[in-house]
Amino acid sequence: MKETSLFDSLLEEPQKPSGPVTCLGMTFENDEARRAHFTEELRKKLQDPEFRKIEGFPIGQDEDILNLSDPPYYTACPNPWIADFIAEWEAQKPELTEDGYHYHREPFAADVSEGKNDPIYNAHSYHTKVPHKAIMRYILHYTQPGDIVFDGFCGTGMTGVAAQMCGDREVVMSLGYQVKPDGTILQEEVDEDGKKVWKPFSKLGVRRAILNDLSPAATFIAYNYNTPVDVAAFQSQAKKILKEVKEECGWMYETLHTDGKTKGRINYVVWSDVFVCSECAEEFVFWDVAVKIGEGIVLDDFHCPNCNHWLSKSPANPKTENSKPTSHRRPISSKVERAWETFFDDAIGETIKQAKQVPVLVSYFAKGKRFKKKPTDFDLELIKKIESHSSPKWFPTFAIPKGDKTNDPFAVGITHVHHFYSKRNLICAAEFWSRLPRKLKWIATAFLSRNLTKCNRYVVNSHNLEGRVNGPLTGTFYIPSEVVEQSAIELFEDKIINVGWKTKGNLVQTSSATSLPEIPDNTLDYLFIDPPFGANIMYSELSFIWESWLALLTCKNEEAIENKTQEKSINDYRELMISCFSEAYRSLKPGRWMTVEFSNTRASVWNSIQNALSDAGFIVGNVSVLDKKHGGVKAMTNPTNVKQDLVISAYKPNGGFEERFQKEAQTEEGVWDFVRTHLKYLPVTKRQGVLLLMVPERDPRILFDQMIAFYVRKGYPVPISSQEFQVGLSQRFIERDGMYFLPDQVAEYDRKKMTSGAPQQLSMFVSDEASAIQWLRQLIKEKPQTFSDINPQFMQQLGGWSKNEAQLDLRELLNQNFLCYDGKGPVPEQIHAYLSTNWKELRNLPKDDPTLVAKARDRWYVPDPNKAGDLEKLREKALLKEFEEYKEVKKKLKVFRLEAVRAGFKKAWQERDYAVIVAVADKIPNNVLEEDPKLLMWYDQAVTRMGGE
Ligand SMILES: C[S@@+](CC[C@H](N)C(=O)[O-])C[C@H]1O[C@@H](n2cnc3c(N)ncnc32)[C@H](O)[C@@H]1O
Numbered sequence: 001m002k003e004t005s006l007f008d009s010l011l012e013e014p015q016k017p018s019g020p021v022t023c024l025g026m027t028f029e030n031d032e033a034r035r036a037h038f039t040e041e042l043r044k045k046l047q048d049p050e051f052r053k054i055e056g057f058p059i060g061q062d063e064d065i066l067n068l069s070d071p072p073y074y075t076a077c078p079n080p081w082i083a084d085f086i087a088e089w090e091a092q093k094p095e096l097t098e099d100g101y102h103y104h105r106e107p108f109a110a111d112v113s114e115g116k117n118d119p120i121y122n123a124h125s126y127h128t129k130v131p132h133k134a135i136m137r138y139i140l141h142y143t144q145p146g147d148i149v150f151d152g153f154c155g156t157g158m159t160g161v162a163a164q165m166c167g168d169r170e171v172v173m174s175l176g177y178q179v180k181p182d183g184t185i186l187q188e189e190v191d192e193d194g195k196k197v198w199k200p201f202s203k204l205g206v207r208r209a210i211l212n213d214l215s216p217a218a219t220f221i222a223y224n225y226n227t228p229v230d231v232a233a234f235q236s237q238a239k240k241i242l243k244e245v246k247e248e249c250g251w252m253y254e255t256l257h258t259d260g261k262t263k264g265r266i267n268y269v270v271w272s273d274v275f276v277c278s279e280c281a282e283e284f285v286f287w288d289v290a291v292k293i294g295e296g297i298v299l300d301d302f303h304c305p306n307c308n309h310w311l312s313k314s315p316a317n318p319k320t321e322n323s324k325p326t327s328h329r330r331p332i333s334s335k336v337e338r339a340w341e342t343f344f345d346d347a348i349g350e351t352i353k354q355a356k357q358v359p360v361l362v363s364y365f366a367k368g369k370r371f372k373k374k375p376t377d378f379d380l381e382l383i384k385k386i387e388s389h390s391s392p393k394w395f396p397t398f399a400i401p402k403g404d405k406t407n408d409p410f411a412v413g414i415t416h417v418h419h420f421y422s423k424r425n426l427i428c429a430a431e432f433w434s435r436l437p438r439k440l441k442w443i444a445t446a447f448l449s450r451n452l453t454k455c456n457r458y459v460v461n462s463h464n465l466e467g468r469v470n471g472p473l474t475g476t477f478y479i480p481s482e483v484v485e486q487s488a489i490e491l492f493e494d495k496i497i498n499v500g501w502k503t504k505g506n507l508v509q510t511s512s513a514t515s516l517p518e519i520p521d522n523t524l525d526y527l528f529i530d531p532p533f534g535a536n537i538m539y540s541e542l543s544f545i546w547e548s549w550l551a552l553l554t555c556k557n558e559e560a561i562e563n564k565t566q567e568k569s570i571n572d573y574r575e576l577m578i579s580c581f582s583e584a585y586r587s588l589k590p591g592r593w594m595t596v597e598f599s600n601t602r603a604s605v606w607n608s609i610q611n612a613l614s615d616a617g618f619i620v621g622n623v624s625v626l627d628k629k630h631g632g633v634k635a636m637t638n639p640t641n642v643k644q645d646l647v648i649s650a651y652k653p654n655g656g657f658e659e660r661f662q663k664e665a666q667t668e669e670g671v672w673d674f675v676r677t678h679l680k681y682l683p684v685t686k687r688q689g690v691l692l693l694m695v696p697e698r699d700p701r702i703l704f705d706q707m708i709a710f711y712v713r714k715g716y717p718v719p720i721s722s723q724e725f726q727v728g729l730s731q732r733f734i735e736r737d738g739m740y741f742l743p744d745q746v747a748e749y750d751r752k753k754m755t756s757g758a759p760q761q762l763s764m765f766v767s768d769e770a771s772a773i774q775w776l777r778q779l780i781k782e783k784p785q786t787f788s789d790i791n792p793q794f795m796q797q798l799g800g801w802s803k804n805e806a807q808l809d810l811r812e813l814l815n816q817n818f819l820c821y822d823g824k825g826p827v828p829e830q831i832h833a834y835l836s837t838n839w840k841e842l843r844n845l846p847k848d849d850p851t852l853v854a855k856a857r858d859r860w861y862v863p864d865p866n867k868a869g870d871l872e873k874l875r876e877k878a879l880l881k882e883f884e885e886y887k888e889v890k891k892k893l894k895v896f897r898l899e900a901v902r903a904g905f906k907k908a909w910q911e912r913d914y915a916v917i918v919a920v921a922d923k924i925p926n927n928v929l930e931e932d933p934k935l936l937m938w939y940d941q942a943v944t945r946m947g948g949e
Contacts, residue, residue, distance in 0.1 A: 024072060024084050036651040038071035038081075045080050051217060054078045056512025057213045060552035064567050067438065068216065068550060072507075074223035076216050076552055079509035086148060089208045090523075093146040105593060105650030107139040109624035110134065112530075112597050120501055124221050125448045126156045126539050127475060130530050130597055133175060135162035138184060138528055140172070142593050144455070145205020147525035152513035152584060153560075154211035157222025159528050160506040164226075167206035179204055189691050209506040210524070211679040212513055215539060215554045217445070217509045219544035224442040226508060238443055238496045240736035241435045248431050252386055252424040256378045257366040264366035266487050267350040267698055268469060269375070270458045271357040271422075273481040275336040279309035283339045286313070286481050287360040294467035311336050313481075323357050346390060347397045347418055347423040354413030357483060359383065361458075361467075386424045393430035403565045409475045417548040420453040428488035433549060441550075447491040451484075458482040475537050512558035514579035516532025519587040527584055527594035534573055534605035535562040562605075570930060572606035581616030594618065598646040604930035609648070611936050614709050618650035621681045622697060651681050665716045671725070672732055674707050676742065679733065684745045685752050685759075692756040698739035700729055701774075705934065708906070710756035717910050722876075723869030730865040738781065767799040768805040769899045773817050777862055780818060784831045784859040787814070804928050806897045814860055816875040819867065823857035830861045879903040886920050893923045898932065904939035917942035 021031050028034040038061060045051050046062045057077055058065065065076045072081035089913045115121055115133025139149055139162055151159035157825040167178050183204035211226065213219050253266040272287030284306065290299040290313070301312045312333035339356040359375040398417045409420070418426055429452060432444050450456070453473035457480040469484045486670045509518070513531075514570045532539060540554035560576040562568055568576075584594060598609060613620060622648045631903055657677045664670035679698070686693040696702055704725050711718045720728065733740040736749055739760055753759070762784070764775045775797060779790065787810070795811050801807065814820070821828055826847035827835075835842045835855055845852045863871055882897055883904030901920060908916040921929055921939045929935050 024081065024088065035070055039052060039066055039069065042066060042069060042075060042077075045483065046077070051078065051080070051630070054511055055515040055558045056510070057554050058216045058510050058552045059555055060216070068220060068552060070438075073227070073505070074219065074508040076219060076510050076550075078511040078518055079507055080518060082210060082507055082509065083520050084141050085210075085507055086520065086523050089146065089148055094144075094205070103591060104680075105142055107593070107622035107651075107681070108138060108595075109622065109647040109649065110137045112645060112647065115206070120161065120225075121158070123223070123495075124156060124442060125450055126218070127539060127542055128530075128599070129156055130158055132158040132161040132165060133171075135159050135528055136165055136172070136175060138595050139163055139166050139207055139526065140177075140202040140927075142526045142595075143202075143207050144205065144525075145183075145203050145578040146596055148208045148210065148214070148523065149526050149528065150210045150519070150524045150587065151528055152212045152580060152582075153529050153531045154213045154222050154508070154945045155218050155530070156573065157209075157211045157225045157506075159794070160209035160211050160226040160282060160508070161224065161501065161503050162528075163207035163209035163506065164501075164503040166202075167204060168923070169204060171231075172204060180689075188645045188745040190687060201860070203881060206312075206505075210519070211506060211508045212511055212516065214512050214559055215543050215547070216510050216550055216552040216828070217449075218539075219508050220546075220550060221442060221445065223508045224439070225501070226503045226506040227439070228502050228504045229439075229500050234500075235496060237437070238440055241432065242441070242492055242496070244435060244490070245428065245431045245492070247488065249424070249428040252382070252428065253489060254382065255362055255366075255373075256363045256376060257364075257371065258373055262366050264371065266363035267363045267365060267370065267490055268484050268486040269359050269363075269486060270358045270467075274339040274356040275311075275313075275356055277304040277306060277309060277311060277338050278334040278337060279304060279311075280307035282306040283356075285358055285360065285898040291467075291482065293467055294465055295458060295859035296460055296462045298460050309334065316603070328422060342701060345416075345419075347395070347718045352413060352415065352417070352419075355411075359485075360482075369913075383424075386427070389423070389427065391427040391430045393434040395426055395433070396551070398544075398548045400544065401541075403538060403544075404535070404563050405475075405477050405538050405541045412479050414454065414477075414479065417545055422454070422485045422544060425452055425485060425488045429678055430490065431491055440851075443492060443495045445546050445549070446495045447486075447488075448549055449543070451486050451491055451544065452488055454479050454483045454485075456480075456484040456486060458484045475542065475543070510552075512555070513560070513583060514558045514576060516583045516587060519583075521586055522589050524587045525589060525592055527588060527592075528597075529584070529594065530597040530599075531577065531580065531609075532561045533599050534570060534602060534608070536599065536605075537561075558910075559791060570604055573605070574612055576613035576617045577609060581612050581618060585616045585618055585652055588652050589654075590652050593621075593649060593651050596648040596650065598648060600796060604927065607931055607936055610933050611940060613648070613650050614713055615940070616938070617652065617713070619681070619706065619710065620648060620650045622649045622683065623647070624649075632691055653677050653681075661714070665711070665714065666719060666759070668719050668724075668728070668914075670716075671707055671718075671720050672710075674710055674727065675703060675729065675733070675740075678703070678706060679740065679742050679745070680883075684741070684748050687756070688760070690756060692753060692759040694737070694759045694762050695739055696762060699912055700726055700738075700739065703729065703740065709937060710834075712909065712937060715945075718906075723872045725871075726865040727869055743831060759787070765800060767800050767876060768802050769808055769813070769897060772808070772813060773799070776813060776818065781830075781861050781862045784821075784834055784856075784861040787811070787820075787860070788859045790814070790860065802898075804895055806895050808897070816878065817871065818860045819855050819871070820858060820860050827852050827856040828861055829864075831856045831859050876903055880907060881906075884918075886923065887916060889923070891923070892925070893920075896924065898935070899927070902932075902934050902938075905935065905942075909938055911944070914942035914946045918946060 019030060021028050021034050023034050028037060042068060065156050068076040072079070112130050112134045115131035118131060118133060121129065121131045135158055135869055145167065149159060149163045172185060173177055178198055184200045185202040185204055186198040187201050187794065189199045196540055211222050213222065255264040255266050257264045272285050274283055274285055276283055282304065284304065289302045289305055299311065300314055303309065304311055310333045312335055340353050342351060342353045343358045345352045359379060360376050361372060362379055363370065363372050396417050400409060400415060400417060414420060421429065425688065429444065429448060436444055450472050455477055457470040457472065458467055460467040461472040496503060513838065540556045540559050542555060556566055558576060560573060560580060562570055562573045588594060594608065598606065609754065610620070655677065657673065660673055661670055664905055682697050683695055686695050704722055708718055729740055734743060734746040736746060761778055764771060764778060779793065791810055821831055832847055835852060840854055842855060877914045878898040879897065880903055882900040886893060886896060886901065886904065901924065904920065906919050917938050921935070929939060
């Protein structure tokens, strides 16, 4: 299927007359009557002070909330009808044919950037977006038709579009699936013989979506994406408005062709900064001296066109200044100053001062072609004339609140929202806005906050020798030296074509995901979320332009970001995310999954997310890395080394586990119940093509950490030591290739292994003691070897050792964690197995055969769980001894053993000595604490408990 076919078919759809509609059990004469009824209901609800106290309630007038809303489907505030819809949807769920439906899914990860060329995805921009086609794969994997999907940070509402499209055969097939006539969806898999086969995995059918975002701009966009568009009516209405505005404002975009008589239509005008020479104080136009059109060059240093003094746009390099000038060094230059203009801004009744910019290039259409020229007197006169013109229509004039991203506009005198526009674009945008009905306003929002603003860049570089329009720098309000003033009329016209979809019936509300009182407990079937990541993007700041036009602003109190102006640290961010995840956990049905998309950012933010997830009660079933270079997804081995996009799959346990756990928590049985339940949720195998991969979550150490985290967060002491855990695990569950399985899982694993061979080890990155041990375990397990064989390989791994981690001697690492065969007694099983498989002459020899013993002597091997227990006891003793020293020292700890701190914290936790945890945590560098999930967990819990006592 062609990417555009859905859109094309919608374009041809005839306009339907608005007839009777049914909504929440009520029938209305038409859709307008439905909206009128629920708008009155919402008006009443707005009088309720308790309703207004819901976290994230937007800032604005009631009338603006009502104008924007389309209740009961969309509310520009919390949506009071969500519970009613959930009840209705549950009752309408299709009957499931299997006898006694049993929901069971394994964690799933797929590329989250798939579908970025889709015309629907591109119809309206946002600060970041996950394409609906990428989300569809997740929804199809985790849900059945009719299931309820929730996205608490919905942005543009792509999750809703995806939920709807799961019922569209053509779109589902465009993802590479097959769909049988009865709606069964099949995906291609590699079977045990390495052959490609089609296997059923989901059913065609629309899913329901509930969408939530803190920002009224986001929910307004999401509402539009989730409301069917009658394209014929939409287009004719938009074109009528375009015609009217052209008649009203067309004269402002006229120009004269170079023949001096043909009228042209402006496409865009480039404006350049004007600077003042620091030597002769003359003004000059940056474009004239520094921008080399045709050569693709913009100079940073240049001569003053008046006095020839050597000038620079960026601050002179102090090193160069202090050193002797040589021919190849950049010579000493003076930094240019901006030229300023002062004028009266009648919109706010104030005299204001702004950085001076002048028009330098006009791009226009004439005689059916595009041309570029230098502005002529005609153009300059026209601009003067427009400057003296006032807009007859309303436009927003809010002062821009100070934020982390507002220094750029403030630095050039842009202090109020309307300053982001040229005068003619402002007048023209106001004309459009006043004419656009609510459902069409988003044609304007599609460009009002981006290409229409003074953030729009004209780039000239080696790829664009002549220069081109490049749009604003994402995530900022950066005002470039060469601003493009794109015609509002052209931008509007551009945005009319690409809109059309059938999504309907989904719910959208404006509220904070930290508190969702409208959603009842245990009612949602699946959650897909893409939350903010620390300080990556300042959503409320960047949405301010849109929201000024909508006259409704984001309530920032609960905005889940790190932001200096809002005085929100990484800890505040974590607290907010804990609240969001707790609400998500509460509303999700037990046994169901949540997918969290996590974009590339700092390790501390990644840790905050992991901690917040566990604090809320979720158990992480899998973390996958999206491999942008080679495509596909990989299991994640090193959680602190976050460079790529991650997909986290977390579940809420079911099967009465929570209730049982309450009773069993203090006993060892609780531990095994946890492990049994958890193993059920883990994938049995992972593959890359025909290759079998390790499933790291089945590793005994990772299982132990998961168990501890669960106990600690529930506030219980852990009833079992790591040694007892290892032994108990090996007695109760079945081990294969260093991973643990339930009995019914192991049969499947063995079958797959028979055809695919042993699993591929995951590549490891050694950065500290813990990862070094893991690396050694992998190395020796595969091949027991002597110290002199191990040493050179180990040395090669040490390049990325953390600067705060004490360097450990290889001997010590080996002694504390592994065993060495000294030639006494029978050859240990692991060495024996290795030697007899690799040396013909050593096959079938008894374990005390002298040749075998000689070959086995001095080789290091991985102890079996019983012996490992003894070793670990010794190691723990040594670690705790070290921790005692950390307790005593008065100074901050710069270099130390993280493993010792972890062991010490665990012991202190068991002894309820929270003060020790906090005291030692205060001595270690902040970043180490923030980047280590285990330490952070003990520390957070200790602080909470100390506060509560
Ligand atoms: C990464 S964006 C989501 C983009 C979305 N996936 C899309 O495709 O358009 C994160 C969103 O979280 C919203 N947000 C921030 N704090 C929030 C909170 N406390 N509750 C709900 N939404 C919040 C922001 O407004 C932003 O729209």
